[in-house]
Each structure stands twice: as C-alpha cells, then as structure tokens.
Amino acid sequence: MGYSQADKARSRERILDAAARQISEHGLDSVSVADSMQSAGLTKGAFYAHFASREAMIAEAADRVMQHGQARIDHFFRVKKKPTVAQIVDVWLDPEHIENLGDGCGICALAGEARYAGPEVRQVIAGHFEKNVEQIAQALGGGRAATARATAILTAIVGAVSMARAVGSPELTQVILENTRAMVTHPAFLKCSSE
Template structure:
C-alpha cells in the first residue's frame, strides 16, 4: 500500500535497511560471544541479549541457532579476508600477519581473534550447515593468504596457503592450551619457524 505522503518506497527501504542493520548487529556480537564461550557455551537468549534484543526477535532474522552460527562464521572469515587484502598493499604484510597471529596478545584474546583458532575443533563436530559455511569461508581466506604470501605471484597457491593456515591455527590452539607462559611462547616461536620452513620448501 502506498504511504499517504507518497513515500511508500522510502518506508519500505527503511524497514529493510533497519532489519539488515539489526541482523548485522546480532552477527557481530555473536562473533565475540561464540569465540569467547564456544558454539555451545551460550544459548539464543544470551546471544540476543548481547545484541540488545529480546529472545523473541531471534526468528525474525534466523531460522535456527545453527543458521546464526553459520552466518557469524561467514562474517568472521570475511573480516579476515579483508584484513589480508589490506596487508597485501604492504611489503612486509605476510610477516606482519604471522607475527601478529602467533603473538601472546592474540593467544590471550580469543574473543577478538581468529575464528579458526577459537572454534575449529567445535566446527569439526558441528552440523553440515555450519561446516559448509566454514569450508567456503576458509578457502576464501586461503586464496587471499596465497596472494599475501607471494605478492604478484599467487601461483604459490591455495595448497601452500592451507598448509600455512594449518600451522597457524594448530600452533595458536596448542599455545592456548599450555598453562606455562614460557612453554606457550616457545610454541608460538616454533610456529613462526615452521612457517618459514614451509615457505622455503619448493612445492612438488
């Protein structure tokens, strides 16, 4: 129905834009909560409260909690891709990324960090919907990482980038699990060495 002022289209656009903004707010706050507490650590009520919304509003935006988790993982990995693309403009972008990823600061701040480092083990045991979202997202990350690893020569390829991701994520998870700070930092340092060795090994 046309709005009496003749601005029905504007009202409709406002409604759509408002709903999309609300959805984005839910996804962003869920990203922090899920990385902090895990996929099963919080229910819908907590996730909605983090976004400043009531539990009853959830199904206006998502069909299920798994749908929210899948959307959140997609968003988190897209943010990581955006970061990698920014670093691609810097001559030492890859080295900076590795140092920041395998740093004590990142180890101690799962809530603001990499979704793979915080959630990978749970994703592996989650629903097909969540695993599909993660799989698509991490392959996109790998492609952008490949470009960052070899600027101007992305022939380094997805395979080596996936190997790099495996070292980064595995190192971070192990460093977080070890309770002795010195041993934990040794793990981080060895992860950096492992990536250097990976890059020095020709692909076959």
C-alpha cells in the same frame, strides 16, 4: 507504530552482534537464541522473523567473527602489497593475537570446536580457510605447489595458535610459536617444487 524494514534490519544486526560477541568470547556452543535475543533487546519469540534456525544465525555470526579477523589480514596485504610469508606468519603467531581471542583470526578461534558445528558453520570456516590459503599462496608465487604449501603453512599456524592458547604457560606458548615460525618460514619448507 509500524515496524519498518529498516527497523528489522537494525534488530537483525543487533542479534548478529550479540551472537558474534558470544562466539568470540565463549565459542560456538555458548550461543543461545534466548541470550542473543535478550542481548539485542528483543523477545525470543521474534527470532524466527530474522533467521530460519539457530544454525543459520550461528553461521552468520561466525562469518562476522571471521570477517573481523580477516580484516586485519586483508589490511596487511593492502599495506604491504606483496608481503613475505614470514611477515604473514608473524601476524598470526604474534603473542598479542594469542592473548586476544575476540579480535583475532576466526579460524584459529573456531577450528577446534567446528567439528561439532553444523554444515553451515563449517562452510563458513572452510571459505575463510581457502581465502587465507590463497593469500599465502600468492606470497609464495602462486600455482598448485604454492597452494599445497600454503595449506600446510596455514594448518600449522592454526594448530600452533590453538595449542599456544591451550597450554596456559607463557614459556611453552613462546616455544610453540617460535618453533612453528621457524618451521614454516624455513627456506627448505617454503621451496615449492615445479608445477
């Protein structure tokens, strides 16, 4: 019996699902070709029929992780039409988002370890970062000043989420989230100077 293009596509999807799950739960470095292939029910030898390299597989799997988290933000923009910055920030700084690594923002999950990743993975992260900056800038009214402010806001959010997940103390996590929210939603911080 032959192996159709549809079979190959389904196998590729299973490999990417396995790698994305591994990234979400344990980070970029945890992904191995052998484990991903085994989780997909395939032999390690079949890997190169699907991907040019481990890095290529990880980049696609990281994009899948990012898309999953991005879907929540995109849905929020569809529902709210023109959300405020505070509403956007609350999506990221929600304690549930801090606790649920596998279902949240991929940028927050991967930013700390991405410096060790290859250029393909970093490009995926940069693309998603730029999209989120653009969304926040829209809430600020658009333009260069709004984009600069949105970049600072998202950078603060990613840092806050990373630290809130790292400290291991519910009390300190709450302090980090509350103080970051207060800073990035303060009217003086949100005021964009004229272009």
